[in-house]
Amino acid sequence: MAHFEKASSITEWLDQRLAITTVKKVMALEYWIPKNINFLWAMGMVLAFTFALLTISGIFLLMYYQPNVDTAFDSVNYTIMSEVGFGWLWRHIHGVAASVVFLVIYIHMFTGIYYGSYKKGREMIWLSGMLLFVVFSAEAFSGYMLPWGQMSYWAGMVITNLFEGFSPDIAGGIMNAPGLVEWIRGDYVPGQAFLSRFFMLHVLLLPLVIMGLIGLHFAALRIPHVNNQDGEEFDYQEAAKLYKEGKTKESKVIPFQPVFLSKDVFVLGVYLIFFFYLVFYHFNFAMDPVNFDPADGLKTPAHIYPEWYFLWSYEILRPFPKDPGLIAFGFAQVAFFLLPFLDKSDTVAPANRRGLFKYWFWIMIVDMIVLTVMGKLPPTGIWNHIGLVAAVVFIALFVALPWVTKNENRA
Amino acid sequence: MSNRRDFMGIALGGFTALAGGIPALYAMKRSWDPLPSVKAAGFTEVDLTTIPENELMTEKWRGKPIFILKKSADMPQDPRDVIAGGARYHVSIGLCTHLGCIPAYFPGEKKFKCACHGGEFDASGKNTFGPPPKPLVIPPFKVDGNKIVLGEAGPEYLEMQKSGIA
Ligand code: HEM
Ligand code: FES
Numbered sequence: 001m002a003h004f005e006k007a008s009s010i011t012e013w014l015d016q017r018l019a020i021t022t023v024k025k026v027m028a029l030e031y032w033i034p035k036n037i038n039f040l041w042a043m044g045m046v047l048a049f050t051f052a053l054l055t056i057s058g059i060f061l062l063m064y065y066q067p068n069v070d071t072a073f074d075s076v077n078y079t080i081m082s083e084v085g086f087g088w089l090w091r092h093i094h095g096v097a098a099s100v101v102f103l104v105i106y107i108h109m110f111t112g113i114y115y116g117s118y119k120k121g122r123e124m125i126w127l128s129g130m131l132l133f134v135v136f137s138a139e140a141f142s143g144y145m146l147p148w149g150q151m152s153y154w155a156g157m158v159i160t161n162l163f164e165g166f167s168p169d170i171a172g173g174i175m176n177a178p179g180l181v182e183w184i185r186g187d188y189v190p191g192q193a194f195l196s197r198f199f200m201l202h203v204l205l206l207p208l209v210i211m212g213l214i215g216l217h218f219a220a221l222r223i224p225h226v227n228n229q230d231g232e233e234f235d236y237q238e239a240a241k242l243y244k245e246g247k248t249k250e251s252k253v254i255p256f257q258p259v260f261l262s263k264d265v266f267v268l269g270v271y272l273i274f275f276f277y278l279v280f281y282h283f284n285f286a287m288d289p290v291n292f293d294p295a296d297g298l299k300t301p302a303h304i305y306p307e308w309y310f311l312w313s314y315e316i317l318r319p320f321p322k323d324p325g326l327i328a329f330g331f332a333q334v335a336f337f338l339l340p341f342l343d344k345s346d347t348v349a350p351a352n353r354r355g356l357f358k359y360w361f362w363i364m365i366v367d368m369i370v371l372t373v374m375g376k377l378p379p380t381g382i383w384n385h386i387g388l389v390a391a392v393v394f395i396a397l398f399v400a401l402p403w404v405t406k407n408e409n410r411a
Numbered sequence: 412m413s414n415r416r417d418f419m420g421i422a423l424g425g426f427t428a429l430a431g432g433i434p435a436l437y438a439m440k441r442s443w444d445p446l447p448s449v450k451a452a453g454f455t456e457v458d459l460t461t462i463p464e465n466e467l468m469t470e471k472w473r474g475k476p477i478f479i480l481k482k483s484a485d486m487p488q489d490p491r492d493v494i495a496g497g498a499r500y501h502v503s504i505g506l507c508t509h510l511g512c513i514p515a516y517f518p519g520e521k522k523f524k525c526a527c528h529g530g531e532f533d534a535s536g537k538n539t540f541g542p543p544p545k546p547l548v549i550p551p552f553k554v555d556g557n558k559i560v561l562g563e564a565g566p567e568y569l570e571m572q573k574s575g576i577a
Contacts, residue, residue: 154512
């Protein structure tokens, strides 16, 4: 056994057993962050904090929610909303956070794309980030099932039916031979089995996966370090040495704690003012009125549309015939994973300084906004055509990316 | 030496994967299967005598809506029609063959329209517009005088199946 001296303080006692001083140094006091970054680099922390808010509010909702097709709707809309003290607060925090988290994810993602933070050693940051996006999407979808309202039921119906494309038994297990869709649902239609298993996914399995992925995402940042506003590569050891020698002005870095953290916390504070303004005064945008009708398997709502953050990919599904639509939709879900491999340029710099890529970036942003707007409009007439064009442009942008970026290397 | 250790590692790892992993995956897959009680959902009998013409009736079978539309004399006949008690009916599972919304019936236009993505079907359930890739699906049925039984495959249904309609 290792030899332990008698400790003279709690810190020393912990230090002997857990090496907390070293941990603190590695994780915070000497975790170097470049100076040349802006508030967009605080979005990662904003996301981590929002995930914490989702977890805490979720735990309180979990105390009264009942995952049963007969009682789920009332347990949310009656018990939690009007009987449980401050139950409405947890629900509004949870609903608003689930929506806002996607806004911040999109900002965070496009910051990464704009500054080229997904390549030249940062591929694992990007890939783990995209995995987070996919699992967050699954988390949002499974959570949406739980109140068992009309939108829960019909979104569940439509989205699970997507998997029919992969299953030969198109008729939906009519001959007592369930296909993939029935397997996912555990029934011919979304029912008790479906609600219970999505409840399990939402409150246990997917949050566990998210926590693991956040760990991986943070670990992936450690070696390449975060990017900066100019994509500049510099010697971190040298910069850190300068800082430790007291030449903080000359050094290109600051330590995570306390210097960077104080800036992060400032941005977080501004965000939280906005966030709680929404929670208290504007929560309705996160609560679809159609979902205040209990689920009814014999009545489809007049329009079925997903929450705003899924509209762009939904619109890529919609204007095509069934199978091409599914392929396009599948492509849209994974396309951003390919970014580090489709971008053939060695330059890490803001998009605006990268020749053709500048246009690629801004067309992509506009296209995704157009897709989002079209996804909300009824699928008729002119809207259908605009949606189709926008969907084709989305796919074409990815196909064109290697050529768009190839020439940058020559300059 | 290291080769031998590698071999032991691979052998043990492989054995664990085969002996533990595959059965575990199988057990997990089976746990997600629909329960026998769900699969054994019963038959539904529908009495057709009182149904008015060109007005959609919706029944429920295995949790899914079933469309029954009695055709009037001026509506085109179709091999997909179910004939019972001398009258013609369109009978189908009322879920859009695109992604499963319930289309609505418009008696004036004699059409089904799906609000989800704009799909349309005629009064015989054939897809005429939009993303639905095929006609509304005909459930297994058996004609019994003025009634039909859903879930049981009668001779008319088997005939349709043979000709590829159902
Ligand atoms: C949803 C949970 C997520 C959390 C909690 C999270 C957290 C973080 C944090 C704390 C940072 C460092 C600070 C910063 O640069 O903002 C970071 C960086 C980064 N994240 Fe995420 N992130 C998440 C999702 C994503 C997604 C969906 C993507 C995109 C696919 C992504 C891509 C990146 C990239 C490329 C960086 C590096 C930025 C740079 O080097 O400048 N992250 N993330
Ligand atoms: S579900 Fe009917 S058109 Fe898509």
